[in-house]
Amino acid sequence: MLMILLELNQLKLYYTTIRGVVRAVDNVDLNVEAGEAVGLVGESGCGKTSMANAIIKMLPNNVALYEGRIILDGLNIVDLPEDEVRRKVRWRQISIVFQGAMNVLNPVIKVGHQVAEPLIIHGEMDRDEAYKIAREKMKLVGLHEEVFNRYPHELSGGMKQRVVIAMALVMNPKIVILDEPTSALDVSIQAQIMNLLKKLKRELNISMIFITHDIALASDISDKIAVMYAGQIVEIGSAEQVLISPKHPYTQKLLKATPKLTGEEKPEFIPGTPPDLVNPPSGCRFHPRCPYVMDICREREPRRFEPEKGQKTMCWLYGGET
Amino acid sequence: MSTRFKEAFQEFWRLNVSKIGVVFLTVLVILSIYVVVSYPLDFGVRYWNNPLYWADYPKSAPPSWVNYFSNEKIPEHYTFSSIKPSNTLLTESGIRLIYLFKLDFQADKTPTFLSLTVKNVTYYDKPVIIRLNVTRPDGKNIELYRYTVPAPYVDESPPYKRFYDQSKRISLTGDLSVASILARFLSREYNVTIKPSEVNSIGQHKIIFSIPKGDTQFTVLKGDYTFYIIVDTYDSRDSVGEVKLVVGGDVYGFMGTDSLGRDLSVGLLFGFPIALFIGIVTSTITTLLGAGLGIMGGYIGGKLDEVIQRTADFVNNIPLLPLLIFLAFILGQNLWIIVFLLVVFGWPTLTIIVRSMVLQLKSGQFIEAAIAIGAPRWWIMFRHIFPQVAPFIFAQLIFFTPTFILLEAALSFLGLGDPTMPTWGQILEYGFRSGGIYVGLWWWIIPPGLLIIWTAITFVLIALGMEPVVNPRLRRMK
Numbered sequence: 001m002l003m004i005l006l007e008l009n010q011l012k013l014y015y016t017t018i019r020g021v022v023r024a025v026d027n028v029d030l031n032v033e034a035g036e037a038v039g040l041v042g043e044s045g046c047g048k049t050s051m052a053n054a055i056i057k058m059l060p061n062n063v064a065l066y067e068g069r070i071i072l073d074g075l076n077i078v079d080l081p082e083d084e085v086r087r088k089v090r091w092r093q094i095s096i097v098f099q100g101a102m103n104v105l106n107p108v109i110k111v112g113h114q115v116a117e118p119l120i121i122h123g124e125m126d127r128d129e130a131y132k133i134a135r136e137k138m139k140l141v142g143l144h145e146e147v148f149n150r151y152p153h154e155l156s157g158g159m160k161q162r163v164v165i166a167m168a169l170v171m172n173p174k175i176v177i178l179d180e181p182t183s184a185l186d187v188s189i190q191a192q193i194m195n196l197l198k199k200l201k202r203e204l205n206i207s208m209i210f211i212t213h214d215i216a217l218a219s220d221i222s223d224k225i226a227v228m229y230a231g232q233i234v235e236i237g238s239a240e241q242v243l244i245s246p247k248h249p250y251t252q253k254l255l256k257a258t259p260k261l262t263g264e265e266k267p268e269f270i271p272g273t274p275p276d277l278v279n280p281p282s283g284c285r286f287h288p289r290c291p292y293v294m295d296i297c298r299e300r301e302p303r304r305f306e307p308e309k310g311q312k313t314m315c316w317l318y319g320g321e322t
Numbered sequence: 323m324s325t326r327f328k329e330a331f332q333e334f335w336r337l338n339v340s341k342i343g344v345v346f347l348t349v350l351v352i353l354s355i356y357v358v359v360s361y362p363l364d365f366g367v368r369y370w371n372n373p374l375y376w377a378d379y380p381k382s383a384p385p386s387w388v389n390y391f392s393n394e395k396i397p398e399h400y401t402f403s404s405i406k407p408s409n410t411l412l413t414e415s416g417i418r419l420i421y422l423f424k425l426d427f428q429a430d431k432t433p434t435f436l437s438l439t440v441k442n443v444t445y446y447d448k449p450v451i452i453r454l455n456v457t458r459p460d461g462k463n464i465e466l467y468r469y470t471v472p473a474p475y476v477d478e479s480p481p482y483k484r485f486y487d488q489s490k491r492i493s494l495t496g497d498l499s500v501a502s503i504l505a506r507f508l509s510r511e512y513n514v515t516i517k518p519s520e521v522n523s524i525g526q527h528k529i530i531f532s533i534p535k536g537d538t539q540f541t542v543l544k545g546d547y548t549f550y551i552i553v554d555t556y557d558s559r560d561s562v563g564e565v566k567l568v569v570g571g572d573v574y575g576f577m578g579t580d581s582l583g584r585d586l587s588v589g590l591l592f593g594f595p596i597a598l599f600i601g602i603v604t605s606t607i608t609t610l611l612g613a614g615l616g617i618m619g620g621y622i623g624g625k626l627d628e629v630i631q632r633t634a635d636f637v638n639n640i641p642l643l644p645l646l647i648f649l650a651f652i653l654g655q656n657l658w659i660i661v662f663l664l665v666v667f668g669w670p671t672l673t674i675i676v677r678s679m680v681l682q683l684k685s686g687q688f689i690e691a692a693i694a695i696g697a698p699r700w701w702i703m704f705r706h707i708f709p710q711v712a713p714f715i716f717a718q719l720i721f722f723t724p725t726f727i728l729l730e731a732a733l734s735f736l737g738l739g740d741p742t743m744p745t746w747g748q749i750l751e752y753g754f755r756s757g758g759i760y761v762g763l764w765w766w767i768i769p770p771g772l773l774i775i776w777t778a779i780t781f782v783l784i785a786l787g788m789e790p791v792v793n794p795r796l797r798r799m800k
Binding site (some may be wrong): 056058086087090091092095098099100103104105106107108109117118121122158164167 | 679684687688690691693694695696697698701705706709710
């Protein structure tokens with residue numbers, strides 16, 4: 001069970017903008033094990049989607065720095081030429097469900113064909129076989145057979161999201177990155193999709209990287225939760241550890257900001273504003289907003305401490321003596 | 323895909339303009355096919371621009387149906403030809419072949435010319451003698467002409483063949499021997515003294531077809547004329563291939579003739595396939611090129627895009643017509659060169675528009691998704707971007723067609739058309755150049771102009787019908 005499928009090591013992805021270099025992903029370490037769902041939680045603009053793009057090497061034109069290691073099957077995706085990433089990695093090993101399924105589908109092509117397209121592009125089989133597999137996958141995600149010959153505008157949001165998930169599964173990848181798969185859907189459809197994802201995880205035993213800004217949603221499916229803040233993973237641990245005994249002050253604040261169904265407790269808010277990634281705060285990036293701020297926090301970036309086994313956090317509170 | 327096409331077609335067919343456009347187009351295509359099948363490919367060189375071929379046609383003659391609208395009956399054009407004599411007579415010196423042509427002449431004007439043509443004459447002994455006699459309605463007989471086939475050359479041996487390559491055309495109008503015969507005939511029969519040179523200036527054909535009234539006036543003599551072409555041979559093997567007598571009229575055919583005597587209906591018909599060819603071929607190539615460059619530039623971007631766009635800006639902004647004139651002058655006047663020039667200057671507009679559409683499309687998430695799937699660039703351009711701009715491109719294809727037909731007509735009108743084949747623009751141009759328009763030869767100027775407009779309108783109508791298919795917003799409004 002403890003087989004590491006994907007290993008991110010000191011991954012960096014910087015962008016150039018007119019204002020300067022944006023450190024969207026900064027020294028990220030993350031392991032994804034087989035059959036494991038990793039929830040990646042963080043506020044808007046903290047680098048979650050950038051990280052997803054970095055993993056499959058879908059880089060925009062203005063990349064300033066892209067380094068570190070993304071080890072998959074002994075290959076480092078960071079160093080792999082684009083053509084090989086296209087042929088060996090994308091969809092074959094790692095597929096992605098993009099944010100906003102509404103816009104991911106080409107409006108003038110039948111959805112069935114779009115689901116089958118990866119198979120046809122990668123030249124594995126002829127069209128009929130590809131269609132057959134596409135139909136199977138669409139059935140697997142709970143779509144009626146007749147949806148195959150429809151155009152995207154003829155489908156509802158939830159159906160579109162299912163199509164996009166079927167598309168991600170069509171080549172039986174080992175890892176699926178789900179980038180906010182439910183954020184454009186209303187709550188009841190969101191629940192349906194979450195149930196579908198849980199079912200798929202159980203039945204197909206695939207690994208997932210579940211990106212969301214909703215920590216409650218992440219807790220629903222994830223075995224492991226990584227909390228991202230200003231381009232860094234500030235806390236990572238098993239879902240129970242992170243949810244029940246959060247160590248990093250940001251995680252604690254985040255959990256307290258989640259409204260509860262029961263109890264009189266009012267949700268708290270995190271003071272201050274999200275940091276500017278062009279010019280991040282010195283030392284710990286959370287220190288301007290942190291209630292427990294110490295001198296060291298302002299000066300030195302915290303290392304990764306492991307206050308509990310399997311739960312790592314970047315906070316000086318657990319650094320002890322130094 | 324097929325249901326989409328079917329829906330699009332239904333949408334297209336719903337409008338009346340589309341139906342009219344399709345009917346027009348069908349007519350155009352049928353006429354073009356007819357011409358391509360029935361005309362020789364070197365029609366332009368062999369017939370149209372060969373004045374000899376049109377020698378026996380009336381010059382600047384209006385269509386024959388103008389007779390229905392005028393009080394004065396204009397003479398029709400009569401061509402008699404025969405390959406077999408109607409009569410043979412045995413004389414002491416040999417065989418006499420007689421060709422007999424009867425003409426019931428009822429017009430209010432005399433014919434415009436008279437000519438005799440012989441072809442493929444063979445003789446063995448003495449040169450064959452050909453005579454032309456006419457018996458008029460008043461019973462008077464005139465021996466109009468006598469012609470001896472050229473004698474053998476020094477080292478020629480029988481059979482002597484004459485007029486095989488080129489038939490012998492004798493124009494009686496303008497022939498001085500005929501003039502003196504007619505002068506003698508007038509003084510003998512009517513006591514009218516007139517010099518042969520005066521006969522020549524009045525016109526031999528006029529004298530033959532009229533009676534003198536006073537010294538210089540002539541009135542048309544209506545009735546039955548009989549022309550005899552008498553060939554005296556001196557050997558039983560002598561033969562004449564064909565004799566032809568043309569009584570030139572002043573109206574011709576359905577569309578009339580131009581100042582060279584060319585039958586305009588023939589030339590105008592030949593213009594159909596050429597107009598369609600230029601319109602469709604040029605617009606197809608232009609559209610493919612323009613759309614291809616637009617999609618590539620827009621999607622791939624970078625240096626390639628920059629080069630394409632700056633070239634497009636450049637080509638788009640230099641004045642087209644002077645340059646076309648200049649280049650057609652330098653490169654020569656050939657149909658393919660004209661098509662090439664039209665393509666070279668036609669693509670930029672489409673490229674610029676398609677590129678801007680692609681720029682918008684390419685930022686769409688489904689393109690990002692396609693990249694993530696691992697689709698190569700060409701796949702994305704073909705499968706994801708092209709289908710989205712295809713309706714627009716298709717509409718442009720149809721809209722371009724009349725543009726190029728008009729441009730070719732304009733070039734031809736400026737005298738830069740392909741001289742080896744007649745186009746409507748060229749017929750118009752010749753009409754202007756030779757002064758046809760100032761003399762009022764309307765049958766020469768109006769039809770080619772109307773045909774150009776009609777062809778252009780055909781495609782415009784189809785393009786209008788395409789509009790709701792291309793622009794779904796219009797569809798919903800209806």
